[in-house]
Amino acid sequence: MISGKETLGLLLMMRINKNNVFLVLFLCLIMNFTHAIDSGLVFSDPKLQQRYETLISEIRCLVCQNQSIKSSNVFLAVDLRNEVRIMISEGKSNKEIANFLADRYGEFVLYRPRFKTNTIFLWFSPFIFLMIGMFVVYKVVRKKIIT
Amino acid sequence: MFPEIGHFALILALVVSLCQGSVSFYGAAKQNKDLITLTRPLAHTQSLFVLIAFTCLVYSFVSDDFSVLYVANNSQLALPLLFKVSAVWGAHEGSLLLWVLILSTWTTLVCLFSKNLPDIFSSRVIGVLGFLNFGFILFTLFTSNPFERIFPSPLDGNDLNPLLQDIGLAIHPPLLYVGYVGFAVAYAFAISAMLSEKLDKNWAKWTRPWTTAAWLFLTIGIALGSWWAYYELGWGGWWFWDPVENASFMPWLIGTALIHSLAVTEKRGVFISWTLLLSVSAFSLSLLGTFLVRSGILISVHAFATDPERGLFILIFLISVIGGALLLYAKKASDLDKKVGFGAVSRETFLLLNNVLLVIATILILLGTLAPLVLEVFNMGKISIGAPWFEIAMLVPMIPLLILVTMGMHSLWIKDSSFNLYKKLRSPLGIATLVGIVIPTVFYGRSGLLLLIGSIISIWIIISSLLSLRSSWKGNQGRFHINRSVAGMSIAHLGLGVFVFGVTIVSSFGVETDRGFSIGDQISVAGYEYKLNSIESVKGPNYVAIEADISVFDGSELISHLKPQKRTYLVQKSPMTEAAILAKWNKDLFVALGDSLGNDSWSIRIQYKPMVRWIWLGCLIMALGGLIAISDKRYRR
Amino acid sequence: MKKHYLPILFFLAIMPIFFIGLDRDKSVLPSPLIGKKIPEFSLPSLVNSELQIDSSELLNNTFLFNVWATWCVGCLEEHDFLMKLSESNEIPIVGLNWRDNHNDALAWLRDYGNPYTIIAEDVSGRVAIDWGVYGAPESFLVNSNGIIIHKHLGPLDDDIWERDFRAIINDAN
Numbered sequence: 001m002i003s004g005k006e007t008l009g010l011l012l013m014m015r016i017n018k019n020n021v022f023l024v025l026f027l028c029l030i031m032n033f034t035h036a037i038d039s040g041l042v043f044s045d046p047k048l049q050q051r052y053e054t055l056i057s058e059i060r061c062l063v064c065q066n067q068s069i070k071s072s073n074v075f076l077a078v079d080l081r082n083e084v085r086i087m088i089s090e091g092k093s094n095k096e097i098a099n100f101l102a103d104r105y106g107e108f109v110l111y112r113p114r115f116k117t118n119t120i121f122l123w124f125s126p127f128i129f130l131m132i133g134m135f136v137v138y139k140v141v142r143k144k145i146i147t
Numbered sequence: 148m149f150p151e152i153g154h155f156a157l158i159l160a161l162v163v164s165l166c167q168g169s170v171s172f173y174g175a176a177k178q179n180k181d182l183i184t185l186t187r188p189l190a191h192t193q194s195l196f197v198l199i200a201f202t203c204l205v206y207s208f209v210s211d212d213f214s215v216l217y218v219a220n221n222s223q224l225a226l227p228l229l230f231k232v233s234a235v236w237g238a239h240e241g242s243l244l245l246w247v248l249i250l251s252t253w254t255t256l257v258c259l260f261s262k263n264l265p266d267i268f269s270s271r272v273i274g275v276l277g278f279l280n281f282g283f284i285l286f287t288l289f290t291s292n293p294f295e296r297i298f299p300s301p302l303d304g305n306d307l308n309p310l311l312q313d314i315g316l317a318i319h320p321p322l323l324y325v326g327y328v329g330f331a332v333a334y335a336f337a338i339s340a341m342l343s344e345k346l347d348k349n350w351a352k353w354t355r356p357w358t359t360a361a362w363l364f365l366t367i368g369i370a371l372g373s374w375w376a377y378y379e380l381g382w383g384g385w386w387f388w389d390p391v392e393n394a395s396f397m398p399w400l401i402g403t404a405l406i407h408s409l410a411v412t413e414k415r416g417v418f419i420s421w422t423l424l425l426s427v428s429a430f431s432l433s434l435l436g437t438f439l440v441r442s443g444i445l446i447s448v449h450a451f452a453t454d455p456e457r458g459l460f461i462l463i464f465l466i467s468v469i470g471g472a473l474l475l476y477a478k479k480a481s482d483l484d485k486k487v488g489f490g491a492v493s494r495e496t497f498l499l500l501n502n503v504l505l506v507i508a509t510i511l512i513l514l515g516t517l518a519p520l521v522l523e524v525f526n527m528g529k530i531s532i533g534a535p536w537f538e539i540a541m542l543v544p545m546i547p548l549l550i551l552v553t554m555g556m557h558s559l560w561i562k563d564s565s566f567n568l569y570k571k572l573r574s575p576l577g578i579a580t581l582v583g584i585v586i587p588t589v590f591y592g593r594s595g596l597l598l599l600i601g602s603i604i605s606i607w608i609i610i611s612s613l614l615s616l617r618s619s620w621k622g623n624q625g626r627f628h629i630n631r632s633v634a635g636m637s638i639a640h641l642g643l644g645v646f647v648f649g650v651t652i653v654s655s656f657g658v659e660t661d662r663g664f665s666i667g668d669q670i671s672v673a674g675y676e677y678k679l680n681s682i683e684s685v686k687g688p689n690y691v692a693i694e695a696d697i698s699v700f701d702g703s704e705l706i707s708h709l710k711p712q713k714r715t716y717l718v719q720k721s722p723m724t725e726a727a728i729l730a731k732w733n734k735d736l737f738v739a740l741g742d743s744l745g746n747d748s749w750s751i752r753i754q755y756k757p758m759v760r761w762i763w764l765g766c767l768i769m770a771l772g773g774l775i776a777i778s779d780k781r782y783r784r
Numbered sequence: 785m786k787k788h789y790l791p792i793l794f795f796l797a798i799m800p801i802f803f804i805g806l807d808r809d810k811s812v813l814p815s816p817l818i819g820k821k822i823p824e825f826s827l828p829s830l831v832n833s834e835l836q837i838d839s840s841e842l843l844n845n846t847f848l849f850n851v852w853a854t855w856c857v858g859c860l861e862e863h864d865f866l867m868k869l870s871e872s873n874e875i876p877i878v879g880l881n882w883r884d885n886h887n888d889a890l891a892w893l894r895d896y897g898n899p900y901t902i903i904a905e906d907v908s909g910r911v912a913i914d915w916g917v918y919g920a921p922e923s924f925l926v927n928s929n930g931i932i933i934h935k936h937l938g939p940l941d942d943d944i945w946e947r948d949f950r951a952i953i954n955d956a957n
Contacts, residue, residue, distance in 0.1 A: 041660065053659075058535050062813070062918035066389070066447065068533075071382050075883060076918050079909045104916040106816045111533025118527045122518055122536070126511055126543035133503040133544075141496050144417075144488045424791060444805045455806040462802055470799075473792035480788040517801070524804045529814060 153203025160196035171274025194251035214300035233317035240293035271339035306718035315375035323368030327433035329361020337426035351412035363773030370766035394436030490562035497555035579607035601651030608644030635776025646765025652758035673755035823914035827904035862939035870899035879903035
């Protein structure tokens with residue numbers, strides 16, 4: 001009934017909304033291997049290849065919103081992977097690539113949140129909580145020793 | 148007819164659970180012995196009705212009764228029997244009924260094994276469980292009734308989601324739920340304790356085995372889910388920091404803190420308010436997880452197809468259950484703390500650190516999961532928080548925690564000295580440092596800071612756990628005695644070490660690559676050779692598939708034929724990949740079939756995953772440790 | 785003791801977020817391009833491959849930038865509306881033919897009509913990326929200064945046009 005290619009087309013013009021979110025997610029999950037992923041190594045330099053693979057795993061596919069563009073195969077993901085490949089070969093830094101994508105698609109597309117006013121607390125939170133925690137332990141233990 | 152019986156039984160269970168809750172509480176409040184004796188029979192009756200309801204649903208699936216809407220949506224004639232049964236909990240309505248069944252079962256077990264507890268105390272415990280079940284059955288009957296009919300009934304069903312047609316995913320939900328729901332027992336014990344005039348000093352001892360049991364099932368359930376995702380989804384990942392995964396990890400972390408805190412309270416009578424708060428929090432997080440999965444509030448691949456109205460119901464339930472308990476805690480907790488002291492270096496201090504670090508980890512996960520939602524609600528933008536953030540954030544509390552594990556295991560209660568600890572632990576640390584450096588560099592050819600930290604710490608934990616295990620048995624005039632509590636603890640920590648080692652190695656040295664193969668091509672990946680021999684069509688019970696035959700060589704020696712498939716399920720017509728895995732104790736070779744690249748060539752994903760099985764092996768060992776700890780004789784009285 | 789009230793306070797602080805969160809429509813992804821100048825591009829015209837369309841030519845009027853393709857069912861849905869819109873001369877419609885087959889696209893326009901004043905052909909999808917396009921159809925409202933002032937995901941119709949676009953167009957003019 002629905003072939004791989006049609007599923008692809010269907011997916012691309014379905015907006016995820018309340019009514020079809022589960023259908024879209026299901027289609028995304030099963031769509032995984034019905035089209036070629038990168039059919040080979042993209043870079044012959046293993047360091048660049050590693051950097052490429054890490055980067056694409058940190059970018060969200062906006063059609064299959066639960067997958068990175070590394071695992072998704074809708075052509076948006078393919079196009080974006082291509083874009084990342086080109087930018088790496090042009091010598092752009094990871095930060096520049098992240099900025100490029102976020103400028104066009106919004107922060108939502110990056111799995112690694114950028115450092116902005118609304119995420120500063122997020123990035124410092126582990127250390128803040130750790131300090132609070134250690135302070136609490138210190139207070140409790142001190143109290144217990146005295147009694 | 149059976150659906151009607153099931154439906155009716157569920158309604159009866161609703162009524163009886165309300166009675167169970169009310170009678171138990173009223174009886175306890177008025178100290179009315181007659182009412183109190185009713186609590187257990189009421190609980191057993193409620194469980195019986197729930198069991199009948201569940202059995203009727205199972206029967207509807209097994210007998211292909213497509214007049215039941217839920218069966219029609221989740222099954223089909225050609226579905227193998229095993230999956231017809233597991234389809235019962237394959238979607239929202241049925242999984243809720245499973246939740247209710249498990250809660251009833253825990254309640255029955257508590258009734259059976261709590262004879263040694265004071266009546267008023269156990270009465271309240273059973274009462275709490277009764278009210279909880281009432282809430283869930285109410286939710287099921289009013290918003291998610293699995294017994295709803297469809298007319299005219301279809302000749303065949305829509306089939307179970309092909310992703311769920313798998314043994315791993317068949318048993319993952321039940322085990323997970325046994326864990327989630329099991330924390331309700333600890334919650335009930337805590338409520339009962341807080342409502343008592345005077346907190347019985349044995350409260351912690353009574354709670355402990357129930358909590359450990361729930362914890363060990365949750366451990367297995369989560370591990371199973373992770374393992375399933377690994378082999379079924381084909382991406383080679385085993386944890387994605389998906390919101391729903393996080394929702395299962397948070398109760399686990401708090402549950403772990405809870406079992407440690409219970410140990411301190413049982414042994415030394417301190418940390419009472421900590422333990423109470425953790426008891427309430429563990430189940431609260433289970434409930435929160437349920438809410439997140441079923442309300443549609445977060446996008447997740449795990450989410451059930453459901454709607455915000457159901458979400459509202461669960462939210463209100465959540466507020467009553469959690470809010471009520473926390474309010475009680477706020478009022479009562481201060482009365483309960485004891486004034487007992489311990490030294491700066493002591494097991495109590497280490498376990499306090501343990502609690503605090505686990506709570507920090509939980510808060511961080513909660514933050515990462517909910518922050519995008521919070522920002523959106525306040526119109527501060529729409530962001531994503533994914534694996535890159537979570538991985539870094541978790542290291543902050545986890546590395547200190549893992550370092551402290553060995554010290555906590557070997558320190559004495561009340562007062563110890565850092566010198567003593569140093570003496571006990573320096574040889575294990577020395578050996579661990581040596582082995583921890585040698586293994587990555589010699590066997591895998593690389594090193595790095597995080598890698599070495601993970602490697603050394605995990606081996607140090609393994610060695611010190613073995614030492615602790617050794618100390619748990621004493622030979623005494625020919626009689627051999629094992630302290631099961633210490634043995635269980637040691638084994639559980641051993642499992643932790645194994646787990647961390649697996650994670651460290653596979654994260655650092657795993658290889659994943661996609662290659663195009665024509666028939667006859669041979670390509671080398673991570674030291675092994677892969678050759679595509681053929682691509683054929685094959686048939687399964689409810690699917691057809693394209694299967695690749697791939698030979699794997701180690702050097703010139705043929706070590707395996709791997710046969711990955713791409714299946715098309717006949718009813719839902721959806722394509723699915725079945726990966727082929729060569730599993731060894733110290734590595735997995737993982738091959739998945741992609742798509743045709745034209746000209747008789749195919750895209751194939753090959754992964755090399757060293758030590759990946761240690762991840763789930765570690766979890767199983769942890770659960771085993773829990774099991775052994777529960778079997779300690781002092782609980783059998 | 786006061787500190788024991790912390791957990792319930794924390795809990796009560798989080799709960800409203802869930803209540804509000806339940807109601808949200810998750811499909812809305814705000815575009816970061818709103819308020820920014822249109823991306824520069826230079827693409828061949830679909831109808832006349834010799835002609836190159838440059839984004840600088842578009843900077844003088846308010847216009848609607850519509851991303852479409854023949855494989856997109858929603859585009860067919862909104863096509864009647866677009867035809868009506870073009871006939872009313874309310875606003876020029878510039879088309880971006882996204883990742884499509886050249887001949888299929890021309891045939892489609894022949895069969896269903898052509899509401900576009902000009903159509904740029906983006907075969908590789910490179911320009912669509914600059915516009916932050918992730919599905920079809922998508923429509924952008926651009927003012928006479930070349931600033932993107934509104935983006936709509938999904939098919940357009942009378943109601944949406946009335947509700948979301950008309951007021952902004954009047955302001956822009």
